[in-house]
Amino acid sequence: MKVANERDAELEKLAIDTIRTLAIDAVQAAGSGHPGTPMAMAPVAYTLWQRFLRFDPSDSIWPNRDRFVLSMGHASTPLYALLHLTGTKAVNPAYETLGEPTVSLDDLRRFRQLDSKCPGHPEYRWTSGVETTTGPLGQGVATSVGMAIAGQWLAAHFNRPGYDLFDYDVYALAGDGCLMEGVSSEAASLAGHLRLSNLCWIYDSNRITIEGHTELAFSEDVATRFMSYGWNVTRVGDANDTEMLARAFGTFRDEHDRPTLIVVDSHIGWGAPNKQDTSGAHGEPLGESVVRETGRRTPSFSFRTASTSTSSAASVRVGVPHATTGSPSSRRTRQPIRSSPSSCAACSAVSCPTVGTRTCRSSSPMRTAFPAATRPAKC
Numbered sequence: 072m073k074v075a076n077e078r079d080a081e082l083e084k085l086a087i088d089t090i091r092t093l094a095i096d097a098v099q100a101a102g103s104g105h106p107g108t109p110m111a112m113a114p115v116a117y118t119l120w121q122r123f124l125r126f127d128p129s130d131s132i133w134p135n136r137d138r139f140v141l142s143m144g145h146a147s148t149p150l151y152a153l154l155h156l157t158g159t160k161a162v163n164p165a166y167e168t169l170g171e172p173t174v175s176l177d178d179l180r181r182f183r184q185l186d187s188k189c190p191g192h193p194e195y196r197w198t199s200g201v202e203t204t205t206g207p208l209g210q211g212v213a214t215s216v217g218m219a220i221a222g223q224w225l226a227a228h229f230n231r232p233g234y235d236l237f238d239y240d241v242y243a244l245a246g247d248g249c250l251m252e253g254v255s256s257e258a259a260s261l262a263g264h265l266r267l268s269n270l271c272w273i274y275d276s277n278r279i280t281i282e283g284h285t286e287l288a289f290s291e292d293v294a295t296r297f298m299s300y301g302w303n304v305t306r307v308g309d310a311n312d313t314e315m316l317a318r319a320f321g322t323f324r325d326e327h328d329r330p331t332l333i334v335v336d337s338h339i340g341w342g343a344p345n346k347q348d349t350s351g352a353h354g355e356p357l358g359e360s361v362v363r364e365t366g367r368r369t370p371s372f373s374f375r376t377a378s379t380s381t382s383s384a385a386s387v388r389v390g391v392p393h394a395t396t397g398s399p400s401s402r403r404t405r406q407p408i409r410s411s412p413s414s415c416a417a418c419s420a421v422s423c424p425t426v427g428t429r430t431c432r433s434s435s436p437m438r439t440a441f442p443a444a445t446r447p448a449k450c
């Protein structure tokens with residue numbers, strides 16, 4: 072589970088930065104798009120796809136694959152980058168597997184162009200590997216609840232003792248906007264009621280939306296809301312901390328009674344001078360000078376401006392190993408429903424809102440689920 076050695080850590084960083092670079096270059100080349108959230112979410116997407124998602128790039132419609140839903144459809148470039156870097160193969164409208172890649176580097180170069188396999192927002196049955204069309208905020212997470220219900224239905228009907236044909240998980244990546252939409256609240260409530268433990272939502276809490284800071288319109292305590300829905304809520308205080316992300320995904324896998332919400336604190340436009348943590352990083356190209364400056368300040372980024380390169384993956388020859396191919400032995404065995412809730416590694420408190428973080432974060436910018444008076448001492 073841990074990054075084994077220095078070389079692996081370097082490869083991991085290279086892979087994550089390649090996802091970032093592809094996102095930045097694609098948006099820059101198109102002259103429109105959303106670079107900030109892909110830059111921040113690259114480590115989250117990478118950790119999930121590389122270390123947890125059971126997905127076969129050579130068979131993108133394998134029935135028991137884990138589903139990944141990019142509910143924040145505007146931040147589409149990491150999904151395209153992952154489909155490209157994993158070498159995922161396309162299927163045709165008849166669902167026959169073709170030998171060709173679902174997303175080529177040229178497709179990424181033509182991001183947001185007419186007929187491109189990389190439209191601004193992901194489209195189901197247009198780009199193989201995209202599990203559902205997203206863009207309208209909240210729609211993806213709501214759809215993910217249906218997918219999780221379908222998974223449980225299939226398991227109930229077709230699994231036999233010792234023969235788990237269906238045990239797939241559903242992951243959905245959502246932003247502030249998705250969590251603001253009413254449809255996500257209704258769907259989350261149903262998921263809690265049905266105890267969909269095969270469902271994991273990852274909430275990119277960057278506290279920025281299209282207009283500016285979320286304080287303008289959104290001040291509720293999301294973690295507490297989800298606890299009241301009956302969800303297992305965990306938190307990662309730094310979107311760049313892949314070990315803590317892995318731990319949070321592990322917490323999800325070990326949970327057999329409730330759906331899981333992982334709140335990830337992130338910085339939109341991470342690493343981009345004058346753009347990070349601003350709505351300026353949300354929905355417009357960074358601009359050539361910022362791209363250059365970002366690469367200079369963050370040397371591991373091999374950024375070049377769009378005019379000189381839109382082929383960063385090829386130029387760094389990234390060796391991103393393929394996403395985990397599901398095999399019966401590697402699959403999690405779903406246990407019967409149990410009632411023991413998870414506890415915080417730092418303070419051992421049951422349902423501590425900071426569970427999964429390296430340290431308890433009472434000073435977190437997001438309000439904690441417990442009022443200070445009732446919070447466990449170490450939180």
Ligand SMILES: Cc1ncc(C[n+]2csc(CCOP(=O)(O)OP(=O)(O)O)c2C)c(N)n1
Nearest residue numbers: 108206207208246247248249279280281353
């Ligand atoms: C239902 C709906 N309303 C409005 C929009 C337009 N829109 C696209 S992105 C966005 C802001 C989303 O904010 P957030 O989810 O926090 O994304 P971030 O800025 O962090 O990338 C809005 C309002 C939309 N896509 N769907």
Ligand SMILES: [Mg+2]
Nearest residue numbers: 247277279280
């Ligand atoms: Mg946001």
